[in-house]
Amino acid sequence: MLSVHNLSVTFQIDQKEINAVKGISYQVNQGESLGIVGESGSGKSVSSLAIMGLLPPTASISGDIQFNQTSLFHLNSNEYRQIRGSRIGYIFQNPLAALNPVFSIGNQMVETIQLHHNISKESARRQAIDLLDKVKIINPHKRIDDYPHQFSLGMCQRIMIAMTLSMKPDLLIADEPTASLDVTTQKEILELIDDLKEEYNMAMIFISHDLAVVAERCDRVAVMYLGEIVEIGNPRQIFTSPKDPYTKRLINAIPKIAF
């Protein structure tokens, strides 16, 4: 469904060139989940923002990204916009920052729903309440008129997930969706994502710096280091016989608890 071919991203800052992503390639098939692991700055977020076409203008991109057999780079901005949101959904690392602080969450959800479905404001609102209920926001018909700052971080992430799901995307990109949450909330959000992925039968790219989290829920894992994919394969294979020295270090870094 998605195929990234030889993707490179270069930033131009003060006459200096920074190669954030250096020619990576991978595929994601229908209903499959791919995990991308790597430390911060390894290019995992940049490469997925490139799929969305959301990199700042200072970035120059080469290579090719094909989504359902069409090259995303050949789309005009309107066609790209059709794909964003309705075909590919994106969940951000910091959910509070990803919600506009001056509009109620209902306003933002209704806007998104109406954008992708030709329905009235009232039924969009009903749909938004249903979705909030689905992501386990208590009292959704009341809380829909609240503003982002009135929710906890975990709840904000639930709202972001609800909003992304309202568009029924074929592919969900989750960019470290739990990095800013505490451990117990992390677990709840991860379970929520797993359940909904199953229910909506979406493909997923799950980005994380935590190899264990990725291995647990992904069909395949790609390890990124300094802008390159150093290793890609199924989690068992990577865990039992890592080929790249960086992968070995990653595995060794997972704390082993002895009882």
Place this chain on the structure above:
Amino acid sequence: MMTSKLWFSFIYLGLLAVLAIIIPLFPQDPNAINAIALNGPTPPSLAHWFGTDDLGRDIFLRSIYGARISLMVGFVAVGIALLIGIVIGLISGFLGGIIDALIMRTIDVLMALPTLFLILMIQVTLDPSIYNVMVVIGLTSWMGMARLVRAEVLSIKERSFVTACRARGIAEKKILFKHILPHTLNPIIVAAMLGMGGAILVESVLSFLGLGVQPPHASWGNMLENSLGFLREAPWMALIPGILITLTVLSLNFLGDGLWLLLDPKAKEKNVIRT
């Protein structure tokens, strides 16, 4: 774009400053009344680049003497404002608590006053002299500087390196002057540039209203006041000092803006890259 603005500012200000410094070495008296030309102002010519005024005095010469005044006012007034602003900002930010609250409320009061009128009031009460102008401008323009320093100190105080200093048992006074003060320098330099421009503008208003530099001594402001009676027949008398003020303040603003981008690399990067 940025570099060309900076070059323009450096060259213009450098030229003006050099001329203003060396001008007393030349024998021409800027206040000398030219008896032959007494019948009125003459337009710019080869002999008088900027023309002459109603008393036949050379406007170029007077402009350079005016630059001396303006640059001096800029330096001294900003120097005073810096001194007061830094000290008060450091005290307020570092001590915090009730002292900080008191200082900040006082600054609120002072900021709510239309400063120009406060200066006018003080100038009316005092003798109009250029030294009073410098001191009064300095005394009424430190508030923004103090707020800036305080904000910087507050943000630096919370950073871990200051806590680390405390943990090592370094005296508070030493932390303040050796570790915190240098970090506040960049925004201060930028604010000083902008402040100089502001001081030069205020001086020109004061002299224009007859409360600054007194005739026959030349300043850009009182040259403009003098031009009022001759707007129709000698527009250059009004144009030249105004253009000089504008270019000088413009250069200082360009410098402030350019230095801000140079000294605070984050200012630029913040807008450029986020991953």
Place this chain on the structure above:
Amino acid sequence: MPYYLKRLLSAIPLVFGITFLSFLIMHLSPGDPTLMYMDPSVSADDLVQVRQNLGLDKPLLIQYFLWLKQLFQGNLGYSFVTGKPVLSAILERLPATLLLSLSSLIIILLITFPLGILCGYKKDTWVDDSITIFSFFGLSIPTFWLGLIFILFFSIQLDLFPTSGFMDPMVINASFFDRAKSVLHHMTLPLLTIIIGGIAGLIRYNRFSMIKILAQDYIISARARGISEKRILFKHAMKNALLPIITILGLDLPSLISGSFIIEYIFSWPGMGQLGVQAVFQRDYPILMATILFSSILIILGNLLADLCYAYADPRISKKVKRLK
């Protein structure tokens, strides 16, 4: 305590601070302060009595409160020059000042907001560069000189607008429409001067805040949801950009008012500013003092209004805003 009440209360010490400062400056100014409160026609015998009434033998702080009492009773003293009560002289001038400053404020807002946003959105293009250069010039030009240049060019050379005044004396008995037209004709140049001086800083500010906003996660996230650029700019970014403008406008008020006073003087606009500058020349302390006091109060009120608007517009401060439809 609700926010607006808290904000309202915090303005009270400000008013005390400003009146005390005004009192101090006046106390230090030359001449006997009693002279300021009195009708010049009062005889010398009565003067002693008045002095006692005013409590000039009492400590400074007591004197201040006595002065404050007078102030709240509407007695701001009498002009040294005309002998008229200061309050009526100021109130007479207030409408012209408010007309000029409020209309310039509105126009400045209408110009700077879209231009600043355009600059921020088109960052580092020729549009941005030229507006930026223009705004730097606007920041650097002495406004009183700009006024002179406008007079020189538009009045003397082109004879398009009158050099000074409020209204053509010929139309004083004409219809409202004709009078309004004449006032507008007289107001054009001073208005233009104030606007050019005032928009520069705000454009710069709007530009920066727009650049900052456009780099926020919620903008990228809105794009990721497929929302159109137009909607992102005019809905999502616009409302966030509007908020800081309210505050910065409040903070800009003192310089705007100081600036417009000099312009009033240049164009002989019969407002408080012209009154104040004339008072400078005539060393008319009571008038000058009252001008400072009045403009300070205008500034405090403006700031207060700005903060309240901000609180109303920002859901993070006022949680109970009504739903945006």
